Amino acid sequence: xxxxxVLALAASAAALAATGAAxxxxxxxxxxxxxxxxxxxxxxxxxxxxxKLYMQQxxxxxxxxxxxxxxxxxxxxxxxxxxxxxxxxxxxxxxxxAGFGLTPLALAPAPLATQAKVPEIVMAAATATITEASPYIxxxxxxxxxxxxxxxEWATKNGLKKVVTLVSDFGxxxxxxxxxxxxxxxxxxxxxxxxxxxxxxxxxxxLQRAADAKPDAVFVFVPSGVGAQFMKQFSERGLDKSxxxxxxxxxxxxxxxxNEMGGVAAGVVSTHHYSAAHDSPENKAFVEAFRKANGNMxxxxxxxxxxxxxxxxxxxxxxxxxxxGEALLKAMSGMSWTSPRGPVSIDPATRDxxxxxxxxxxxxxxxxxxxxxxxxxxxxxxxxxxxxxx
Ligand code: PHB
Numbered sequence: 001x002x003x004x005x006v007l008a009l010a011a012s013a014a015a016l017a018a019t020g021a022a023x024x025x026x027x028x029x030x031x032x033x034x035x036x037x038x039x040x041x042x043x044x045x046x047x048x049x050x051x052k053l054y055m056q057q058x059x060x061x062x063x064x065x066x067x068x069x070x071x072x073x074x075x076x077x078x079x080x081x082x083x084x085x086x087x088x089x090x091x092x093x094x095x096x097x098a099g100f101g102l103t104p105l106a107l108a109p110a111p112l113a114t115q116a117k118v119p120e121i122v123m124a125a126a127t128a129t130i131t132e133a134s135p136y137i138x139x140x141x142x143x144x145x146x147x148x149x150x151x152x153e154w155a156t157k158n159g160l161k162k163v164v165t166l167v168s169d170f171g172x173x174x175x176x177x178x179x180x181x182x183x184x185x186x187x188x189x190x191x192x193x194x195x196x197x198x199x200x201x202x203x204x205x206x207l208q209r210a211a212d213a214k215p216d217a218v219f220v221f222v223p224s225g226v227g228a229q230f231m232k233q234f235s236e237r238g239l240d241k242s243x244x245x246x247x248x249x250x251x252x253x254x255x256x257x258x259n260e261m262g263g264v265a266a267g268v269v270s271t272h273h274y275s276a277a278h279d280s281p282e283n284k285a286f287v288e289a290f291r292k293a294n295g296n297m298x299x300x301x302x303x304x305x306x307x308x309x310x311x312x313x314x315x316x317x318x319x320x321x322x323x324x325g326e327a328l329l330k331a332m333s334g335m336s337w338t339s340p341r342g343p344v345s346i347d348p349a350t351r352d353x354x355x356x357x358x359x360x361x362x363x364x365x366x367x368x369x370x371x372x373x374x375x376x377x378x379x380x381x382x383x384x385x386x387x388x389x390x
Contacts, residue, residue: 028065028095028324030313031088033081033109035101036073039199042225042256043101043124044073047306049294051098054310056293062314063322070094078104085109089116095324096121098309101302102223103127103171110134119329121312123305124224127171128384131352138332138351140309142273142301143382144175144221147249150357150377151219151271152183155247160216162190163247166206167221169195176221176249179383201226203233210244211237217245220252224302227252228260235264250274250371253362255300258369265369268362273355274301274341277370286340301341308339308353312346343379350385 032051034044051069060067070092074081081100088094089112097113098121100106106125110133113120122130122139126147131137155163165180167173173195181191192213194206201222210218218239222230230252234240250272253265276287276298286307290299299307312332317324319331336345342356357380360371 025061025064025066026322028067028317028322029088029092030067030069030096030098031085031092031094032069032071032099033074033084033088033097033105034071034099035076035105036071038076040076040101040223040225042254042300043223043302044099046224046256046300046302047099047101047123049290049297050299050303050306051310053290053293054307054314057289058310058314063317063320065317065322067313074101074105076102076105078108081105082108082112085112089118094118095328096313098313099123099306100125103130106130106137107133110137113137117325119324119332121309121332123309124302125172126175128175128382129171131350131385135351136329138312138329138346139353140312141305142353142355143384144172144249145179145383146355146380147272147357148176148179148221149183149383150359150380151247151249152180152187153377154269154271154359154375155184155217155219156187156189160189160245160247162213162215163217163219164192164194164210164213164215165219166194166196166203166210168198168201168223168226170198172223172251173198173221175384176219180219196222198223201229203230204237207233207237207239211239211242215244217247220246220248222252224251224254224300225257227254228257231261231264240264245269250301250360253371254302255298255371256302258362258371259298261369265362266364269359270362270371271357271359272301272371273357274304275358275360275371275373276300277360277365277372278341278358279373280338280340280342282338283340299340304339304341308341308344311337311339342376347381347385347390349390350382352382352385354379354381356380
């Protein structure tokens with residue numbers, strides 16, 4: 001009798017341990033919403049590949065939670081992003097929303113993230129104000145003012161006096177235009193602003209106007225994936241032979257499409273937080289593994305945003321022992337680590353990323369075009385928030 005009781009207790013203890021283990025292996029779902037089709041599919045493809053690589057390297061379980069990524073294609077339409085976010089929260093019960101290839105796509109689900117207390121990791125979109133749309137937003141990408149302000153300094157130091165800005169007419173373009181124009185005029189330069197529609201852009205009439213203004217340089221922002229089309233029209237209009245310099249943020253000469261641009265891209269100086277040519281052991285390992293896993297595709301800055309976004313989730317879960325929600329949000333804020341792009345941290349006051357911005361020039365290396373970094377501005381905060389005292 002006694003023996004039987006002991007056995008029964010042992011059995012129930014074992015059962016309890018098993019249940020405990022089962023609880024510990026509770027699924028943690030990440031809803032990854034990206035433009036996998038449509039004009040911004042390059043961003044979706046890069047981030048999806050980076051998320052898969054991160055999980056291949058770090059496993060599909062962390063801090064006792066099994067991680068499942070549910071990938072959804074919003075085709076680049078904000079109302080679709082919002083509907084998908086709602087479904088992921090209500091039906092799939094995701095603990096994290098991630099991705100967001102464009103600013104309107106990051107803004108649309110922000111109220112849902114707040115309501116449901118689900119962290120929203122912005123891996124791509126880069127308008128400065130995005131992090132203010134919800135206290136649950138954490139950003140692993142960058143901001144346009146962060147990438148642009150160092151270009152003002154380079155342009156001024158290199159004797160440019162008159163610049164035409166040419167940007168896509170939506171959040172990040174307007175951020176880039178403002179950051180460049182304000183800084184450059186303050187330094188004594190003159191600026192003319194041109195805005196190109198985001199959807200189906202025809203750059204020709206704008207390039208003609210830019211050429212007619214006879215500036216020292218054209219400063220350009222177009223979203224990732226669109227740069228090749230811009231460069232084609234830039235050379236078709238003969239601007240590359242007109243003596244007008246082309247300067248930009250790294251979005252225009254992004255690594256996904258840089259090599260297809262050909263000679264017209266050679267010599268373009270840009271400022272950005274990531275180049276596939278970044279010289280560090282972490283980046284060499286990242287680029288090699290990414291290429292190997294993706295038929296030799298070169299990672300661009302979107303891929304690094306995705307990879308680092310996953311790092312935030314995994315390392316955050318380690319800190320909270322697998323707890324999601326508010327605890328995970330807190331654990332991600334203030335985190336610092338060495339990314340393939342260099343040293344980074346999440347500013348706990350703004351939940352925005354602090355990172356180095358590099359000045360780069362397009363050069364040929366081993367027969368391929370790369371953005372070769374030649375100067376570093378360390379630990380740059382988003383200047384818009386810094387100006388507000390954050
Ligand atoms: C954005 O919509 O915020 C965005 C998209 C592509 C970029 C940069 C910013 O390359």
